[in-house]
Amino acid sequence: MTYAIAQAAEHSGLSIDTLRYYERIGLVDPPARDAAGRRLYTDGDLAWLEFLTKLRTTGMPIRLMREYAQLRRKGEATAGRRKQILLEHRADVRRRIAELKACLEVLDFKIDNYAAIEAGLTGKTHVQEVSA
Amino acid sequence: MTYAIAQAAEHSGLSIDTLRYYERIGLVDPPARDAAGRRLYTDGDLAWLEFLTKLRTTGMPIRLMREYAQLRRKGEATAGRRKQILLEHRADVRRRIAELKACLEVLDFKIDNYAAIEAGLTGKTHVQEVSA
DNA sequence: GTAGGAGCTGGAGCGCACTCCAGGTCAAGT
DNA sequence: ACTTGACCTGGAGTGCGCTCCAGCTCCTAC
DSSP: OEEOHHHHHHHHTOOHHHHHHHHHTTSSOOOEEOTTSOEEEEHHHHHHHHHHHHHHHTTOOHHHHHHHHHHHHHOGGGHHHHHHHHHHHHHHHHHHHHHHHHHHHHHHHHHHHHHHIIIIITTOHHHHHHOO | OEEOHHHHHHHHTOOHHHHHHHHHTTSSOOOEEOTTSOEEEEHHHHHHHHHHHHHHHTTOOHHHHHHHHHHHHHOGGGHHHHHHHHHHHHHHHHHHHHHHHHHHHHHHHHHHHHHHIIIIITTOHHHHHHOO
């Protein structure tokens, strides 16, 4: 089973332009072409794109994704380094989740404070002070 | 108590250039100046900067922070709209945390798979297929 | 046989959020 | 008096990750 670029775009959630861009910069291997020179993506390509979008969603910079992609191309001997990249990235993601959660608490606090203002406690100085 | 720009930078974790930039684009009110024209930040300014960095950390785009800052300047009448902005932003942050957690599971899976390869199961086709 | 639509290429352009720079002022220390 | 260093301004430059465009080739449907 193969897929035209529009289908690959739809499946991956990336734009057609982005797919070609990823190819240009070496994030994805150049796919096969049909007789007319049009790209034919395989299921394997789609799986790789799906994984790439996970990395992107979690904020991995493109140059690191590229390093990973290059290692992958070189085969199994690079598995150790690839694992290491993922381990570091996972730690990074965990840190960022923790950071976001901490910020959420501040948001909750602010929102509660606005609710307090709405509840007619506006006159209370400490509420105003905090209302930012 | 007032603070020179270098102190405000250190306290907020933003660079001096970024502080001036935030002022230019209307994210922070122009602070008072000393006789020589140097900025003097107040505790209130630092608190606002601290909150801004939370918004930034959670990915709020600058133009929305700016809208919030402008509303804040207009006083209490805008509290409703400000609360609404924060509510929407909180929902957004929660969505992104959930998304990150989902991606973490994929990372865990990949990492486990590399561990399996290391454990010498390399010959097993399904391990290789999945190793990406 | 022709109109429409998907895809192709190389390259330019964009929005965001800073970051850096030149050239200047000012105040304090030695 | 002079050096040092923090700070000032306006404006240009940067890196990232796309996104858009002109001008082209194909295939398909009518």
